[in-house]
Amino acid sequence: MTADPSFNETIHAPMRLRICGMLRSVDGLDFAVIRDTLGVSDAVVSKHLKVLIDAGFVSVSKAASLSRTDGRRTTWLSLTAAGRHAFDDHLQALRSIAAGFPVLGGLG
Amino acid sequence: METNRPDATNSLLAELAADRATLADRAKPPRWLAPGFGLIAAAYVIGPALGEGYRTSIPVLAFIAAVVLVALYYRATGIRISRVGAAGWGILAGALIGSLVLLSVSFGLVSFGLHWWVIVTAVVAFALVTWLATRFTASAVDRVRRDR
Numbered sequence: 001m002t003a004d005p006s007f008n009e010t011i012h013a014p015m016r017l018r019i020c021g022m023l024r025s026v027d028g029l030d031f032a033v034i035r036d037t038l039g040v041s042d043a044v045v046s047k048h049l050k051v052l053i054d055a056g057f058v059s060v061s062k063a064a065s066l067s068r069t070d071g072r073r074t075t076w077l078s079l080t081a082a083g084r085h086a087f088d089d090h091l092q093a094l095r096s097i098a099a100g101f102p103v104l105g106g107l108g
Numbered sequence: 109m110e111t112n113r114p115d116a117t118n119s120l121l122a123e124l125a126a127d128r129a130t131l132a133d134r135a136k137p138p139r140w141l142a143p144g145f146g147l148i149a150a151a152y153v154i155g156p157a158l159g160e161g162y163r164t165s166i167p168v169l170a171f172i173a174a175v176v177l178v179a180l181y182y183r184a185t186g187i188r189i190s191r192v193g194a195a196g197w198g199i200l201a202g203a204l205i206g207s208l209v210l211l212s213v214s215f216g217l218v219s220f221g222l223h224w225w226v227i228v229t230a231v232v233a234f235a236l237v238t239w240l241a242t243r244f245t246a247s248a249v250d251r252v253r254r255d256r
Contacts, residue, residue, distance in 0.1 A: 014120065021124040022131055025252045029131075030186030037130050076188065091124075097117040 005093035008086045010055045015040070015048045020087040023058065023079040031075040049077065057083030132253035135187045137245045144177045146238030149207050153233040156214045157226035187252075195247045203240040207233055 011020050019034055035045045052058040059080050062073040079087065148170045155166040182188050192200070210229045217225045 014123070017120060018123060018127050022127050025128050025131060026135070026187050027190045028188035033131070033134065033186040037127055037134075074183075074186075078188075094117050094121055098114050098121060100114055 004089050005096045006089045007093050008090045010051060010057065011086055011090045013048070013051075015044070016052055017090070019045075019048060019052065020057065020079065020083065021091075023077060024084060024087050028061075028076045028078045031077060034077065052083070055083075056080060057086055128253055131187065132249050135185055135189060135249045135252050137181055137249075138184050141177060141181055141245065142238045142241035143234075145174065145203075145241040146234040146236075148173050148177070149203070149210075149237035150230040150234040152207055153210045153214050154226050154230040156211070156218045157223045189248050189252065191251065192244065192248045193251055196244055196251075199240050199244040199247060203237050203244070206236050206240070210236075 011017055015038065018038060022034060022037060023029060031042075031045065031049075034049075035042055038045065049058060049060075053060060057080055059078050061076045061078075063076060064073055151173075152166055152170045155163050158166070210233045214226045214229045217223070217229065
């Protein structure tokens with residue numbers, strides 16, 4: 001599928017862009033992996049994930065975890081089809097800008 | 109933040125690449141994963157020498173063991189990967205075909221009464237599938253690292 005370069009303001013916030021970038025390269029990530037890779041607190045990750053989930057770009061599922069001792073379940077996160085599409089378009093827009101081409105609707 | 113400038117955008121793209129590299133490092137499989145699949149293949153190939161009861165149950169047990177190994181890998185790394193690309197599917201097909209060929213050899217050996225020689229096919233299956241599983245996971249991790 002060819003992506004059309006178009007900015008997405010929801011995705012463009014740096015933390016959300018990085019979350020989407022990580023999720024785009026795999027099928028799913030444990031919440032803790034995202035938090036550790038970004039090097040921020042649970043609360044910061046949760047805040048940005050909530051925006052992405054509300055926009056329909058990220059889906060969440062819970063799974064039992066034998067490795068946890070506090071009875072909480074592992075939270076798995078994935079990009080939805082809409083999220084993949086929006087991220088691909090946004091990434092294409094970033095690449096166009098990086099190559100020196102203006103993008104309609106770009107922030108700045 | 110000024111994001112319509114090529115230098116600012118390049119910095120964002122570099123961050124995305126760095127995150128992918130971090131994930132790829134984290135997705136590297138534990139040492140037991142490839143030998144685990146090798147053991148499953150060896151158990152599958154040795155089946156004909158174990159008698160009728162084992163012949164039917166071993167394929168089912170092998171499948172369950174493979175699913176459990178993948179689940180353990182996901183839990184150990186916190187990363188789920190199932191898109192493996194053409195190279196990955198080719199390696200997987202090679203492992204399946206290789207195991208089936210070795211299973212046929214095991215059946216042949218048992219039909220000639222050479223039960224103990226099945227150990228040789230099991231060792232070959234272990235070595236082949238361990239090697240292919242290593243290649244398979246390396247290919248999957250490489251896809252995580254690579255730019256789309």
